[in-house]
Amino acid sequence: MTRFQATAPGKIILFGEHAVVYNRPAIAVPVLNVRARAELEPTTDRDGLQIVAPDLDRNYRLAEAEPDDALALIIRSTLAYLDQSKPPSAILTVSSTIPLGRGLGSGAAISTSIARVLGHFYGRDLAPAELSSLVYEVEKLYHGTPSGIDNTVVAFEQPVYFVRQQPIERMPVARPFTLVVGDTGRVSPTHKAVGYVREQWQADPAGYEQYFDEAGRIAAAARELIEQGRSIAKLGQLMDENQSVLEKMGVSSPELEQLIQVARQAGALGAKLSGAGWGGNMIALVEPQPEAIRAVTQALTQSGATGVIVTEVDGIHHP
Ligand code: PMV
Secondary structure (H helix, E strand, O other), rough: OOOEEEEEEEEEEEOOHHHHHHOOEEEEEEEEEEEEEEEEOOOOOOOOEEEHHHHOOOOEEHHHHOOOOOHHHHHHHHHHHHOOOOOOOOEEEEEEEOOOOOOOHHHHHHHHHHHHHHHHHOHHHHHHHHHHHHHHHHHHHHOOOOOOOHHHHHHHHHOOOOOOOOOOOOOOOOEEEEEEEEEEEOOOOOHHHHHHHHHHHHOOOOHHHHHHHHHHHHHHHHHHHHHHHHHHHHHHHHHHHHHHHHHHHOOOOOOOOHHHHHHOOOOOOOEEEEOOOOOEEEEEEEEOHHHHHHHHHHHHHOOOOOOEEEEEEOOOOOO
């Protein structure tokens, strides 16, 4: 019998995390070399859908899933969207090379790949906008007030200039650039960091509005540089500036700052945390030469990064 397959990439936030929750612009890019994958294998001998997630060491039937099970939620909402009253008789295998819970969009990518593979099964190629809104509904259950940036960049698989509740703007990248992504090894608790920023903003609205404005100004300036392919050194500076603002917001951490500092010392043009903060990943902008990439990669590994990913941002669509 035919086996159906779909994948979705990881993502990183380049500029504007947290401020994006407060309607300031942010830039996110897909990380195409790490991906989530969903495979659907129809069965004749079995009734209903079996979910197999080897990375999570899980194997269970959809009918027996807990009410808040993330995989079951995206399966059920996609089936409803596709007007299917019952799930297919099949085995759904979900896997991912995206580190879990590190701000690289693993949750959004897994959900996207599942919605996409169910679409294939029912002969419907779900468009990125359809995938993005299905996944957003699930993200809301987990993060409370997600801006929607994760599901957008993962479903569209292109650099995006994102403003909450506004039509998506895909960003051309005039000159590709290289990022080294370093993992602190600590889970980045998105809802906690977002909740902390909300409390601080409520306690000091004027101060935090200023931080958000600053982050938004940086994202807008970065967009111009990226779209016009202008000075990569200036782009690095903007990353450093954004990191300072995130530190003032209180979402950085000693581990993140250590990796950021060693990346800069090893020649990175700029570096910052990426995503919710307090853990997760930092990103460093590097010259595209292999020696420059190696220097930063080695420095990060020697300083305790538990994983390093090198990715090129090129703005070309990879289906
Ligand atoms: O999921 P993460 O760790 O990439 O963080 C999401 C980015 C935030 O701006 C902090 C929250 C949001 O919903 O945009």
